[in-house]
Ligand SMILES: *[C@@H]1O[C@H](CO)[C@@H](O)[C@H](O)[C@H]1NC(C)=O
Ligand SMILES: *[C@@H]1O[C@H](CO)[C@@H](O)[C@H](O)[C@H]1NC(C)=O
Ligand SMILES: *[C@@H]1O[C@H](CO)[C@@H](O)[C@H](O)[C@H]1NC(C)=O
């Protein structure tokens with residue numbers, strides 16, 4: 405602590421002692437991004453109402469160490485202290501805002517904003533918030549499955565892996581473009597350098613009489629709301645136990661190009677299933 409701060413603290417104590425709970429500093433709020441991608445700028449904001457009092461100072465701290473001070477009565481009003489790898493864009497910063505340029509992982513931490521009103525009260529308030537600097541994975545997540553086709557009732561298992569990132573990515577599964585809800589069973593592998601990779605396993609049981617003869621499975625990896633990437637989609641086809649299904653499969657090849665063959669395939673498969681059910685023939 406320097407002399408100025410000590411003197412200031414003494415004033416605050418004396419002022420509070422005489423004035424008690426009188427409050428001239430209202431609704432102090434801190435707005436720090438929860439997450440920022442490495443290499444990007446981060447804008448930290450502090451809003452407050454002084455209710456007629458003058459501003460004495462704004463101080464910003466990272467993990468309790470002051471790196472930015474704005475005192476309107478001093479010239480220059482802005483002081484930046486060398487803390488960690490923090491780079492402040494002074495021209496873009498003022499009594500409400502501090503802009504940190506090209507943040508890196510070392511800047512992850514707790515940021516605090518302290519506002520002091522001027523004499524005679526020197527009322528002071530402080531608020532804190534966490535910011536995480538994200539280093540995303542270098543590639544998209546990868547999905548693999550233990551089979552390429554299925555028949556109704558089969559157990560299907562798929563893995564999704566997201567390469568190392570900081571912090572570990574969250575994995576979300578999609579089956580036929582429907583999000584699989586409540587799926588949070590992420591296995592996280594920690595590495596000594598702080599990075600972590602994620603692996604998630606999806607287990608499905610194929611419906612016995614599904615109107616759709618395919619299962620499209622993909623996964624998405626995300627880190628807070630600053631990074632998101634999807635895997636490729638794996639398409640599993642239902643094998644009909646009926647030998648005539650060879651015909652169905654030849655149609656399925658064209659199904660991705662136009663709409664009409666898709667409907668024909670669906671009708672054909674439905675018809676085959678009906679036929680199979682009523683004739684009682686099954687080669688299973
Ligand atoms: C996905 O993982 C499989 C099995 O480990 C591997 O053979 C394949 O190359 C990977 N694909 C991509 C796009 O990384
Ligand atoms: C999924 O991952 C587990 C554990 O790493 C492995 O044993 C299994 O073979 C994988 N399955 C597929 C389909 O990749
Ligand atoms: C990996 O690291 C995270 C965060 O530090 C921790 O919560 C988790 O327990 C660790 N997981 C393992 C398997 O060590």
Ligand SMILES: *[C@@H]1O[C@H](CO)[C@@H](O)[C@H](O)[C@H]1NC(C)=O
Nearest residue numbers: 571572573574626627628629
């Ligand atoms: C992962 O998801 C949980 C639950 O939605 C969320 O609280 C957490 O912040 C997410 N973590 C990351 C790294 O995105």
